[in-house]
Amino acid sequence: MAKIIGSPIPNMPWEEKLASCKEVLWRYSGNPVIGMNTNPKIARVFNSAVMPYGDEYVGIFRADHKDISMRIHFGKSKDAINWTLDDEDIKWVDESGAPFQPDYCYDPRLCKIEDTYYMMWCTSMGGFPTIGLGSTKDFKTFTRHENAFLPFNRNGVLFPRKINGKYMMLSRPSDNGHTPFGDIFLSESPDLTYWGKHRIVMRKNAPWEGLKIGPGPVPIETDEGWLMIYHGVVLTCNGYVYSFSSALLDLENPSKVLYRSKYYLLTPEAQYETTGFVPNVCFPCATLVDAPTGRIAIYYGAADTYTGIAFGNINEIIAYTKENNQLGDIDADLGRG
Helix, strand or coil, X not given: XXXXXXXXXXXXXXXXXXXXXXXCCEECCCCCCECCCCCCCEEEEEEEEEEEECCEEEEEEEEEECCCCEEEEEEEECCCCCCEECCCCCCEECCCXXXXXXXXXXXXXXXXXXXXXXXXXXXXXXXXXEEEEEEECCCCCEEECCCCCCCCEEEEEECCCCECCEEEEEEXXXXXXXXXXXXXXXXXXXXXXXXXXXXXXXXXXXXXXXXXXXXXXXXXXXXXXXXXXXXXXXXXXXXXXXXXXXXXXXXXXXXXXXXXXXXXXXXXXXXXXXCCCCCCXXXXXXXXXXXXXXXXXXXXXXXXXXXXXXXXXXXXXXXXXXXXXXXCCCCXXXXXX
């Protein structure tokens, strides 16, 4: 049994697996937890990040407005299922307090390091996508920092603690379109401003991820390694299909992959995953983990239209990852190329 590094969340959403379910993950019976047209401005809410905060839950939510602009809204919940989103999107300021609003922002992640909450999202730099970075201490004032990288990049995900004294971020360099390539990289920084020592972590490997892969939620620390939930895309005769699976990364050298599953954990099967604004998408961006029990709730975007939850157990996911391990050619290296 792996030891999970983290805090208890005894009141996190949970639903026991049905005896008839043979999968490692199972969908919440109340999915989707956020539907369409949540307010007069917002058409769809998906690919979003949540976490505990005090005696409630908070989140930053990708909300596509009815003009199809992409924005991030702050939201709250007492049970992490029923969410109330602010009517207006987050208004960012720079470190001096002056307005610093991005042109667009989507697919956010949320991570607490020490006493600060950090947000990462895909933003615009000169009209091209890269990784935006922001922070808050109270979810009232949202400070936007310098962009982490040059274009083109997406799926920036911080680790929840420094490693060897450095901040670490996963990302997926890409091009300006629906890239025909895409692998997961690791970068480090002493101060969240200057990033370097870039390392390749994983390349696409199994058929279900044959087009590209990218990091999902913030990695989960266990004594067996960092559990990384990641998404993969395959191009079929009927379009793109987004699924997600798991890998274990070395604790002190996260560019080194210890195990990765050759099978997906979740793929579009439910109607709200296969049918929507962008069909056939399961895209994970956040988890809630109760460390004592190993229970995990994975929040994922469904069909670029809805927000869903899948449940599982950390130890079962780790066991599944090991049992179905299929490393790629460079996975066990330290990623220097």
